[in-house]
Amino acid sequence: KAGVTQTPRYLIKTRGQQVTLSCSPISGHRSVSWYQQTPGQGLQFLFEYFSETQRNKGNFPGRFSGRQFSNSRSEMNVSTLELGDSALYLCASSFYWETDTQYFGPGTRLTVL
Amino acid sequence: GESVGLHLPTLSVQEGDNSIINCAYSNSASDYFIWYKQESGKGPQFIIDIRSNMDKRQGQRVTVLLNKTVKHLSLQIAATQPGDSAVYFCAEKNTNAGKSTFGDGTTLTVKP
Numbered sequence: 350k351a352g353v354t355q356t357p358r359y360l361i362k363t364r365g366q367q368v369t370l371s372c373s374p375i376s377g378h379r380s381v382s383w384y385q386q387t388p389g390q391g392l393q394f395l396f397e398y399f400s401e402t403q404r405n406k407g408n409f410p411g412r413f414s415g416r417q418f419s420n421s422r423s424e425m426n427v428s429t430l431e432l433g434d435s436a437l438y439l440c441a442s443s444f445y446w447e448t449d450t451q452y453f454g455p456g457t458r459l460t461v462l
Numbered sequence: 463g464e465s466v467g468l469h470l471p472t473l474s475v476q477e478g479d480n481s482i483i484n485c486a487y488s489n490s491a492s493d494y495f496i497w498y499k500q501e502s503g504k505g506p507q508f509i510i511d512i513r514s515n516m517d518k519r520q521g522q523r524v525t526v527l528l529n530k531t532v533k534h535l536s537l538q539i540a541a542t543q544p545g546d547s548a549v550y551f552c553a554e555k556n557t558n559a560g561k562s563t564f565g566d567g568t569t570l571t572v573k574p
Contacts, residue, residue, distance in 0.1 A: 353505070382562070392506070392551060392564035405560035439505050446560065453498075453505030 351376065353442050353454035361460045367428040370457045374421050374442030380404075381423040382451065383415060386437040395438075398423055399446050427459075435461045474571045481539040485552030485565045488533065492554035492563075497526060497537045500549045500567070509537070509550075539570075547572045 354373045362368050374381050383395040394407040398417035415425040421442075427434055437456040443449035469484045487495070493514040498506035512519045512526045512535075519526050525538040535552050549567040 384564075391566055392553075394561050394563070397560060407561060441505075450508050450511065451496075452508065455503070455505050 353440055353452055355438075355440050355454040355457050357457060358455065359458045359460075361462060362430050363462050364430055364432060366430050367426060368430060368459060369424055369426045370438055370440075370459075372423045372425075372440030372442075372454060374423070374440075375452055378442035378444050378452075379421050380443045380446040380449065381417055381421065382441045382443075383423070383425050384439040384441065385409070386439055386456070387435075392439070395425065397446060404446060430461045432461050435459060469566065470568060471566065472569045472571070474573060475542050477542060477544060477572055477574050479542055481542045481546070481570060483537045483539075483550050483568045483570065485535040485537075485568075486533060487535060487552070487554040487563075487565065489554060489556060489563065490533065491556045491559070494555040494557050495526070495528060495535050496553045496555070496562075497524075497535075498551045498553065498564075499546075500551065502548075506551060542570075542572050544572045544574060546570060 356371045380399045382397040384392050386392045396415050397405040401417045412428045417423045439456045441451040441453045443451045475481050496511040497509040499509050500506045510521045510524050510526050512528050517528050523540045527536045549569050551567045552565040553562045555562045
């Protein structure tokens with residue numbers, strides 16, 4: 350079974366731009382969660398989607414948004430990029446949510462200049 | 463090469479020794495706990511989980527202990543190998559609220 354895939358793997362943007370990251374979950378998984386990982390803040394939860402509905406949201410500004418499609422693929426968007434948005438963005442999928450095991454993708458490394 | 467009780471950002475052990483990685487969690491309502499391993503350039507990988515109605519769970523070479531009284535979680539790795547070198551994270555989750563909170567990672571280095 351193929352794992353979680355994320356595209357692109359690396360991205361360089363400038364301040365003020367916007368970016369869209371993509372995540373394809375493991376086949377059959379319906380829950381997708383997004384995380385931001387930085388050296389200073391560690392792993393922080395962004396949001397979780399299940400069956401195209403956002404179930405939970407972390408404490409991030411409204412510039413961070415996401416969506417999930419009917420095939421469970423998910424995208425996250427960051428608008429008006431700031432230098433502090435430079436991070437590794439990780440996507441994780443699970444069959445259901447709650448206590449189902451999450452499988453992480455390799456992440457998208459976003460650098461904001 | 464062991465540390466008990468205190469969370470350390472780094473841990474160095476000899477190959478073959480047992481390792482103990484500690485984590486303190488903050489939310490008394492958390493009822494699900496997970497340990498992840500993250501190797502350089504990769505996403506976190508699930509190692510083992512435990513629910514709050516248990517205090518111990520064993521996997522292959524790994525054991526997780528949960529002490530709800532002091533809100534403490536530990537991961538024990540038996541016969542540590544060079545391939546175990548990675549950053550280890552604990553995560554807590556209140557399954558009613560849904561959000562996962564990750565602890566500060568511990569970088570485990572295994573010396574041959």
